Structures are given as C-alpha cells and as structure tokens.
Amino acid sequence: MSPHLRKTLVVVGHGMVGHRFVQAAIERGLTETHDVVVVGEEPRPAYDRVALTSFFEVGAEALSFLPDGEYDDPRVRLLLGTTVEELDPVQRTLRLSSGTEVAYDELVLATGAAPFVPPVPGHDLPGCFVYRTIEDLEAIRDAAAGARTGVVVGGGLLGLEAANALHGLGLETHVVEMAPRLMPVQVDDAGGATLARHVEALGLRLHTGVATRAVVGRDGRAASLDLGEETVEADVVVFSAGIRPRDALARAAGLDLAERGGVLVDEQCRTSDPHVWAIGECAAPAGRMYGLVAPGYAMAEVVVDALLGGPGSFTGADMSTKLKLMGVDVASFGDAFATTEGALELVLADAVAGVYKKLVVSEDGRRLLGGILVGDVSAYGVLRPMVSSGIELPANPEELILPAGRGGGEVALPDEAQVCSCNDVSKADIVAAAACDGTTRAGATCGSCKPLVKKVIEEYYAAQGRTVDRSLCEHFAMTRQELFDVVAVHGYTGFDEVVAAHGTGRGCDVCKPTVASVLASQLGQHVLDQGRATLQDTNDAYLANIQRNGTYSVVPRIAGGEITPEGLIVIGEVARDFGLYTKITGGQRIDLFGARMEQLPDIWRRLVDAGFESGHAYGKSLRTVKSCVGSTWCRYGVQDSVRMAIDLELRYRGLRSPHKLKGGVSGCARECAEARAKDFGIIATEKGWNLYVGGNGGATPAHARLLAGDLDDETLVRYLDRFLMYYIRTADRLQRTAPWIDSLEGGLDRVREVVVDDALGLGSELEAAMARHVAGYRDEWRDTLEDPDKLQRFVSFVNAPDVPDPHIGFRAERGQEVPAEPTGPVVLGTSIPVGAPR
Amino acid sequence: MSGRAGVEVSAAAYTLVCGLDRIPREGGVCALVDGAAVAVFRTYDDEVFALGNYDPFSRASVLARGIVGTRGEVPFVASPMHKQAFDLRTGQCLDDAAVRVPTYDVAVRDGAVLVGPARESPEEGT
Numbered sequence: 001m002s003p004h005l006r007k008t009l010v011v012v013g014h015g016m017v018g019h020r021f022v023q024a025a026i027e028r029g030l031t032e033t034h035d036v037v038v039v040g041e042e043p044r045p046a047y048d049r050v051a052l053t054s055f056f057e058v059g060a061e062a063l064s065f066l067p068d069g070e071y072d073d074p075r076v077r078l079l080l081g082t083t084v085e086e087l088d089p090v091q092r093t094l095r096l097s098s099g100t101e102v103a104y105d106e107l108v109l110a111t112g113a114a115p116f117v118p119p120v121p122g123h124d125l126p127g128c129f130v131y132r133t134i135e136d137l138e139a140i141r142d143a144a145a146g147a148r149t150g151v152v153v154g155g156g157l158l159g160l161e162a163a164n165a166l167h168g169l170g171l172e173t174h175v176v177e178m179a180p181r182l183m184p185v186q187v188d189d190a191g192g193a194t195l196a197r198h199v200e201a202l203g204l205r206l207h208t209g210v211a212t213r214a215v216v217g218r219d220g221r222a223a224s225l226d227l228g229e230e231t232v233e234a235d236v237v238v239f240s241a242g243i244r245p246r247d248a249l250a251r252a253a254g255l256d257l258a259e260r261g262g263v264l265v266d267e268q269c270r271t272s273d274p275h276v277w278a279i280g281e282c283a284a285p286a287g288r289m290y291g292l293v294a295p296g297y298a299m300a301e302v303v304v305d306a307l308l309g310g311p312g313s314f315t316g317a318d319m320s321t322k323l324k325l326m327g328v329d330v331a332s333f334g335d336a337f338a339t340t341e342g343a344l345e346l347v348l349a350d351a352v353a354g355v356y357k358k359l360v361v362s363e364d365g366r367r368l369l370g371g372i373l374v375g376d377v378s379a380y381g382v383l384r385p386m387v388s389s390g391i392e393l394p395a396n397p398e399e400l401i402l403p404a405g406r407g408g409g410e411v412a413l414p415d416e417a418q419v420c421s422c423n424d425v426s427k428a429d430i431v432a433a434a435a436c437d438g439t440t441r442a443g444a445t446c447g448s449c450k451p452l453v454k455k456v457i458e459e460y461y462a463a464q465g466r467t468v469d470r471s472l473c474e475h476f477a478m479t480r481q482e483l484f485d486v487v488a489v490h491g492y493t494g495f496d497e498v499v500a501a502h503g504t505g506r507g508c509d510v511c512k513p514t515v516a517s518v519l520a521s522q523l524g525q526h527v528l529d530q531g532r533a534t535l536q537d538t539n540d541a542y543l544a545n546i547q548r549n550g551t552y553s554v555v556p557r558i559a560g561g562e563i564t565p566e567g568l569i570v571i572g573e574v575a576r577d578f579g580l581y582t583k584i585t586g587g588q589r590i591d592l593f594g595a596r597m598e599q600l601p602d603i604w605r606r607l608v609d610a611g612f613e614s615g616h617a618y619g620k621s622l623r624t625v626k627s628c629v630g631s632t633w634c635r636y637g638v639q640d641s642v643r644m645a646i647d648l649e650l651r652y653r654g655l656r657s658p659h660k661l662k663g664g665v666s667g668c669a670r671e672c673a674e675a676r677a678k679d680f681g682i683i684a685t686e687k688g689w690n691l692y693v694g695g696n697g698g699a700t701p702a703h704a705r706l707l708a709g710d711l712d713d714e715t716l717v718r719y720l721d722r723f724l725m726y727y728i729r730t731a732d733r734l735q736r737t738a739p740w741i742d743s744l745e746g747g748l749d750r751v752r753e754v755v756v757d758d759a760l761g762l763g764s765e766l767e768a769a770m771a772r773h774v775a776g777y778r779d780e781w782r783d784t785l786e787d788p789d790k791l792q793r794f795v796s797f798v799n800a801p802d803v804p805d806p807h808i809g810f811r812a813e814r815g816q817e818v819p820a821e822p823t824g825p826v827v828l829g830t831s832i833p834v835g836a837p838r
Numbered sequence: 839m840s841g842r843a844g845v846e847v848s849a850a851a852y853t854l855v856c857g858l859d860r861i862p863r864e865g866g867v868c869a870l871v872d873g874a875a876v877a878v879f880r881t882y883d884d885e886v887f888a889l890g891n892y893d894p895f896s897r898a899s900v901l902a903r904g905i906v907g908t909r910g911e912v913p914f915v916a917s918p919m920h921k922q923a924f925d926l927r928t929g930q931c932l933d934d935a936a937v938r939v940p941t942y943d944v945a946v947r948d949g950a951v952l953v954g955p956a957r958e959s960p961e962e963g964t
Binding site for chain 1: 853854855856860861862863864865867868869870872873874875878881882890892896897898899900903904905906907908909910913914916918919921923
C-alpha cells in the first residue's frame with residue numbers, strides 16, 4: 001500500500017458490527033492510511049441493538065454508541081439516513097440514495113439482517129410490525145397506545161423480548177410459535193416447558209406448535225390472527241420469525257452468495273471480489289450465517305487485521321447464549337441437543353422451583369459437550385469454558401448442577417477459558433490486565449460475564465496474597481453491613497460497647513464515624529448526644545462543612561429548591577451581616593461560606609428564627625431532592641414535581657446513610673431536574689411516576705436505572721422507603737447507591753426483588769424503620785441552640801472565647817470575601833496575623 | 839510532658855486552660871497559650887496531651903477538631919481536613935516521617951488542665 005496516497009475505505013451499514021469495525025480501524029491505526037466513509041441507512045448512529053427493549057425505559061440516547069453523532073477521528077465520515085443503491089465491483093464505485101457516487105479502494109459490507117416476515121395473507125396490514133430498530137419500537141409504542149391485545153409471531157429469543165415489550169406496554173399478549181416449544185433453537189422440550197411455565201406465570205398466553213395462517217383485518221387494520229383451530233385477537237402483530245441476511249446489494253453486484261443466503265466469505269471474511277469484505281449477519285463464513293453480535297465483532301476484528309496485512313482468521317464462533325427473559329434466566333451452550341455420537345445427558349428438573357438443567361457429556365463421561373440451563377444459570381460461567389477448553393470433568397459431574405450448598409463442584413477455570421464471549425477475553429487476558437492494573441473489554445457488551453470477571457480478579461488477588469480484605473479498619477474485622485447487624489442485634493447505643501465487644505483498641509477516623517452513622521440510622525438521636533460528638537467527622541461534629549482555611553460553610557434546607565422572597569431576603573441579610581461569601585449550589589440551595597466556628601450558633605439562630613433548619617449538607621445523609629417547576633407552571637409538566645420533591649425531602653431529611661444521598665423529581669420526560677443523575681430519581685408519567693435508582697455525578701458518573709414504573713404516590717413512597725433502608729442496612733462505608741447495586745448478587749434485579757416483589761419479606765420491617773425515622777426527626781441546629789452543653793464547644797479558644805483565631809484571614813474577590821493565602825503557625829503578639837480577624 | 843491527674847507540676851510558666859471535664863474523652867479543645875493555638879487532647883484513660891493546633895498539610899489551625907483514637911498502641915489524632923494521623927505523644931506524623939508538629943508540656947492538677955511551654959522540638963517541627 002503506497003504510503004503517499006491515502007485510500008478510501010467504505011463501510012456499508014452502521015449497526016453494532018459496522019460500528020465495531022470503525023472503532024477497531026481507528027484503534028489499530030487503519031485511518032492513518034485510509035479515509036473511512038460509513039454509510040448508514042438508519043437516521044441515527046449505531047446503538048445497542050442487544051438492549052433494544054430497554055429503549056422503552058431509557059430512550060434512544062442511552063442506547064447510542066455515538067451520542068455525539070461522530071467519531072473522534074476526523075478521517076471517519078458518517079453518512080446517515082443514506083442507502084447504497086448500487087455496487088459496481090469492477091469500477092469500484094457505489095451509488096448512494098442521495099445520488100452521489102463514491103469510489104472505494106476497499107469495501108466492507110456490514111448490512112446486517114432483516115426480520116423474516118412469513119408471507120401469510122394480511123402480513124402487511126397496518127398494525128403489523130417487526131422488531132429490529134428504534135423506529136420499529138417507536139411505531140409499536142404508538143400503535144399500542146390505542147390497542148388492547150398484541151400477538152408476537154415467533155417464540156424464539158427475540159420473539160420473547162418483543163412479547164415482554166408488548167406486555168410492558170399494557171397489552172394482553174400472546175406468543176405464537178410454530179415449533180412445539182419456546183426458544184426451539186436453544187432449549188429442548190423439557191427446558192422449553194420450564195420456560196413456558198415462567199412466562200405464563202407472568203400473564204402471557206402461549207400457543208406452541210401452531211402455524212399462523214393469516215392476519216385478519218378489520219377497517220383496513222390488523223384485528224386478529226387466524227391460527228387454524230382458533231383465532232386470537234390482535235390489535236398489534238409483531239413478526240419475529242427469524243432473520244435473513246441482507247445480501248441484495250452483493251447479489252445484484254454478482255458476488256457469490258451462500259446456499260441459504262448471506263454473502264459467502266473466506267476465513268478472512270473476503271468475498272469473491274478481493275476488494276469487498278463482509279462481516280456480521282450479512283456474511284456467511286464457510287456458508288454459515290451467525291445471528292449473534294459476538295461473532296460479528298470477531299469478523300470486524302479479522303477484516304481490520306487483514307487490511308493491515310495481519311493473519312487473523314474467522315473459523316467459527318461459540319454460539320452459546322445466556323440471557324434473562326422476563327426475569328427468567330436461560331442459557332444454552334455447546335452441543336445443547338446432544339448431537340455428538342454417544343453423548344449422554346444428565347438432567348436436573350425441579351418443577352416446583354422452576355429450574356431445569358441439563359448437561360451433555362461425552363460417552364466416556366470425561367468431557368462436557370454442552371448444556372441447557374433454565375431458571376438458574378449460576379453454573380454457566382464455569383460450564384461454558386469447560387466446553388471450549390476441554391477440561392476434564394470432576395468425578396461426579398452432577399454436582400455441577402446441583403443447587404448451591406448441596407454440590408461441592410467448584411471447578412477452577414483454565415487460563416485459556418473464554419470469560420467474555422462478546423469480546424473474546426480469556427481468563428489469562430483478565431489476569432494479565434489485573435497484574436498491571438490494565439483493562440480489558442470483558443463485560444463491556446452484554447455484561448453477563450461480570451460476576452465471573454469479578455471472581456477471576458478476586459482469585460488472582462488472593463493468589464498474590466493480596467486478599468480482598470473487607471475489614472473496616474484495624475479495629476473492626478467486619479464490614480459496615482456486619483457492624484450494622486451487630487449493633488441492631490445487641491441494641492448497642494454507644495461506641496464503647498461496640499468496640500469492647502467486637503473490636504480492638506480505641507478506634508480511629510474510619511470506624512468511629514461509621515459506628516456513629518450506624519447508631520444514628522438505628523436510634524435517630526442527635527449526632528452530638530451522649531458523647532457522640534467525638535465520633536463524628538468534623539462536618540457532623542460542627543453541623544457545618546469545613547473549608548480549606550478551617551472556617552465552615554452553612555447550608556439551610558430549601559426543600560425542593562422552593563423558597564419565598566422573604567426567605568431569600570433573610571439568607572441575604574445573614575450573609576451580609578456575618579460577611580459570608582454566598583454561592584448557589586448544584587442542589588438548588590444557597591451555601592454561605594467563611595463562618596468561623598464560634599459564629600455558627602449565631603448564624604443558625606438567625607436562620608432558625610426565620611423558619612429555616614439544617615440542610616444536612618455536612619452529613620452522610622440526604623442532601624436535597626432537586627425538582628423542576630412541574631405542572632404548576634410548566635406547559636409540558638404532567639405531574640406536580642415540586643410538591644413531590646418537597647414531600648420526599650422532608651420525609652428523608654436527616655436520614656444518616658453510608659454516603660450522601662441525593663434525589664430529584666422531574667415533572668415530565670424532558671427531565672429538567674436531572675433526576676437520573678441522583679441516587680433516587682423520579683420522573684413523572686401520564687399515569688404516575690417512574691422510579692429510577694443508582695445515579696450519581698462525580699468522578700464516576702452513573703445514570704439511575706428504572707426500578708418500577710407508573711407508580712401512584714403511595715406506592716412510590718413505599719418503594720423508596722424500602723430502597724433507602726435496604727441500602728442503609730447493607731451498603732459498605734462510603735459506598736453510594738450505584739456501586740452498592742452493582743455489588744449485590746443479581747444487581748438491580750435483586751434490588752427489585754427485595755423492594756418491589758418483597759422477596760425477602762422485609763418490606764414491612766424496612767417501612768417501619770423509615771416510619772421511626774420520620775417520626776423522630778428533629779432539627780439538629782435548633783436542638784443544639786437549645787442545649788448549653790452542646791453549645792459550649794463552639795468557641796475559638798477554650799480559655800479565650802472572645803479572641804478570634806488569628807490564622808483565619810480573608811481577601812476580597814469579585815466583591816466577596818474568600819480565604820487569604822495561608823501562613824505558617826501564627827503567634828499572637830509576636831507576629832502580625834495576615835488579614836485582620838473580623 | 840503528658841501528665842496523669844495528680845502529677846506534681848512546678849513551673850509558673852504553665853497556663854491554666856480549662857477544667858479536665860471540659861475536654862471530652864477522646865476529644866480535643868483549642869487553647870490560646872502564650873499567643874499560640876494549642877490543641878489539648880484527652881484520651882480514653884484520661885491521659886492529656888498537647889500539640890500545636892496548626893495542621894502543616896492543610897495549613898489551617900484545626901487539629902483540635904480531629905478524631906482521637908489508637909493505631910496499635912499509639913494514641914493519635916487524625917486531622918479533620920485530610921485525615922493525616924499525628925502521634926499525640928510526640929507530634930510525629932504517622933503517615934509522613936518528614937512531618938512533625940510541636941508538642942507542649944501539659945499537666946492536670948486538681949482537675950485543671952495546665953499547658954506549659956513548647957518542648958524542645960527536634961528538627962523541623964514545622
């Protein structure tokens with residue numbers, strides 16, 4: 001390839017695989033020699049089609065791989081909403097729908113696949129849809145708004161996803177599958193039956209072993225489905241009966257196709273034309289099409305490698321599948337149907353628990369060939385690599401699928417075992433990355449391997465002697481959660497009792513505030529009561545936020561950000577009279593900076609007298625519940641977000657927690673309160689409120705995820721009570737809600753089980769704990785002002801309370817006072833303090 | 839010099855700063871001694887120590903507001919600003935061998951806490 005002349009590489013298709021190809025091309029330096037033109041037919045850049053169904057919850061933005069609409073590399077040009085009309089492999093040109101002709105040196109086809117719609121009468125009536133793009137989902141959502149019933153034709157993986165979506169849109173939902181069971185490609189009859197019981201329990205109606213004869217219309221729209229024996233009402237019909245490779249462009253250009261469709265390619269993914277390549281679902285390496293994203297990604301890497309002159313090849317892919325459908329875990333891997341000669345099956349079926357597990361082993365019983373797991377897939381992470389690595393089975397292989405606690409089947413993964421199948425990351429890759437604090441792409445696509453990745457890393461550290469020590473500090477060999485339980489069980493009320501019974505020494509700056517927080521969560525007493533002042537971090541100890549020069553800032557509560565003009569005037573007057581620097585916070589309130597410790601009580605008194613109270617800006621506790629202006633004023637608002645924000649802020653004010661807690665309430669889907677950046681975010685819907693949890697800003701920002709939708713006020717508060725108390729009881733010290741949720745086995749689903757489904761039966765207990773908090777709330781500032789014992793701490797010098805600390809100096813900046821540059825230690829009388837004390 | 843209640847102290851250079859009961863167990867107060875800010879701490883078993891109140895890391899006068907505890911057998915205070923630990927007996931920073939804060943003689947007599955002159959501070963003393 002001439003170094004002097006830049007070449008043009010055209011990618012047709014901007015789906016997941018096309019995007020991955022471009023990413024790899026940039027990362028591996030292909031754009032140093034090639035200009036890349038990407039032609040995408042959809043109106044938006046590539047997005048996460050694997051997570052398509054979550055579009056209804058999170059919207060298109062959250063699914064996008066390119067939220068900015070372009071790549072970082074200026075040598076990549078993206079043409080969206082554009083199709084290729086014609087390919088001329090002889091002239092090496094493409095004609096686009098825009099009329100433009102583009103010449104290429106190398107062409108990569110990543111046109112994907114199209115849903116197969118069986119050609120039954122009525123299949124093209126309005127009301128009939130496929131399930132492939134965001135536009136498809138938007139159309140389905142619109143149609144569902146006025147509909148009562150929905151039918152999905154196809155009971156495979158994607159069909160069940162679609163059925164789940166229709167169910168979620170409030171339709172009475174039927175699934176029609178021609179095969180005698182659900183997911184016929186992945187599971188056997190018994191597994192399908194287990195899955196069917198789960199799915200029917202959710203309220204879906206199944207029709208298996210049935211062919212669709214016609215879509216019957218009424219008034220020019222789909223109205224029902226003719227299934228021969230019976231007729232099913234169907235206002236909305238979604239076809240999900242498999243996919244077909246989109247190979248029309250290649251066909252018209254005369255490229256070789258596979259017998260069953262798809263562009264025929266060799267091991268380097270090169271088509272019959274040496275300058276044309278095909279990857280993903282449109283390609284057929286060795287005549288076989290792969291309908292999963294992981295093999296598509298592998299093909300993308302192979303072609304980038306080939307264009308760089310590398311030896312990479314694609315020789316087939318692991319078609320293992322693991323997914324969660326409507327709360328049911330399903331996995332299928334290796335030779336799931338025991339087609340290998342002499343293969344034996346080991347089956348565990350528990351109809352009561354809804355669990356079906358099957359292992360397929362070789363005739364000699366020594367190697368695992370494949371398997372099916374329904375209802376409990378916890379063994380998948382160990383089993384699937386055993387198939388690909390050929391590791392020898394333990395003597396009692398059935399132990400691998402016995403319920404936890406009964407089997408002893410812990411099998412170590414071999415180094416070459418593939419942990420992340422989406423990105424082809426092996427155990428050895430992860431260990432190598434852990435050894436140099438590097439990263440891999442493991443878990444970055446579907447995320448199903450994350451628990452296994454965590455286990456591999458923990459095992460590696462353990463082997464290095466770096467045990468993952470979860471002790472709080474040298475004084476307590478237990479986690480915060482264990483400490484919380486110990487305090488609850490024994491009813492301790494003070495640090496001395498706790499450290500005497502369960503710790504060593506006299507504590508430190510880690511365990512003391514932790515015990516103080518646990519006591520505050522359980523007892524609800526004043527943080528300065530009973531000698532607990534010495535346990536608190538300085539912010540809690542002085543009920544204000546320490547700043548760099550040893551002064552404090554004061555934040556009165558402005559619930560929901562709503563404040564009267566009189567309130568604003570009082571804050572202004574206090575700031576002016578005490579010479580405080582004022583700044584508006586991100587939580588819709590006002591921070592007053594530069595208060596000397598001894599001034600705090602006087603400042604509080606002025607604020608409390610005017611009806612203000614502590615805003616707990618200093619505590620590991622609820623900070624604010626931010627709101628937009630909501631339906632009271634806003635022409636878009638659908639609920640009264642300000643009222644809800646105020647109610648919630650007043651309900652949870654003062655609640656001590658493992659870390660700070662923030663909330664937000666938006667009055668419509670425009671989300672002006674940025675509620676999804678909060679630990680709990682509430683977004684109004686026409687029918688009520690959607691509750692999101694686990695968001696935060698800061699160094700590792702996280703978007704809150706949907707916990708439950710369309711809640712009425714009462715249910716919303718109940719779920720929030722449970723969620724917050726569950727978090728307070730079980731999170732680690734200084735662990736915010738997002739990492740806490742991730743740390744739970746099962747993640748957000750686990751939280752939903754506990755909070756929404758009340759799977760642990762803890763609901764009423766958690767609610768009662770919150771009720772005690774709400775009933776016991778008192779303003780900490782007011783209580784301090786009323787207690788001379790607490791007040792006596794607020795002096796500059798214990799023996800000279802009238803002398804201000806000479807270390808504190810100020811200078812003016814933009815019309816306000818800010819800390820002066822610090823000096824060394826100051827001695828009054830022998831040196832002149834910088835900046836006169838006020 | 840740290841002192842237990844009742845230890846005999848002779849010098850007139852001592853400043854009476856407060857009653858022992860004014861200092862919470864495992865807490866501190868800030869006193870003005872000969873124009874300097876001194877942090878006076880009381881441990882769980884009623885030993886009393888005095889350090890300069892100035893935290894050389896944050897360059898603010900705040901050490902009296904730190905949390906008092908133990909590291910192994912060492913009684914220490916953690917700066918309320920960035921949590922560096924200082925040995926109450928010697929002023930030595932436990933997280934940085936190069937940093938030490940001044941210490942003061944201190945005594946308790948008839949329930950009153952007396953702070954004496956700064957001790958001869960080895961090397962930097964910041």
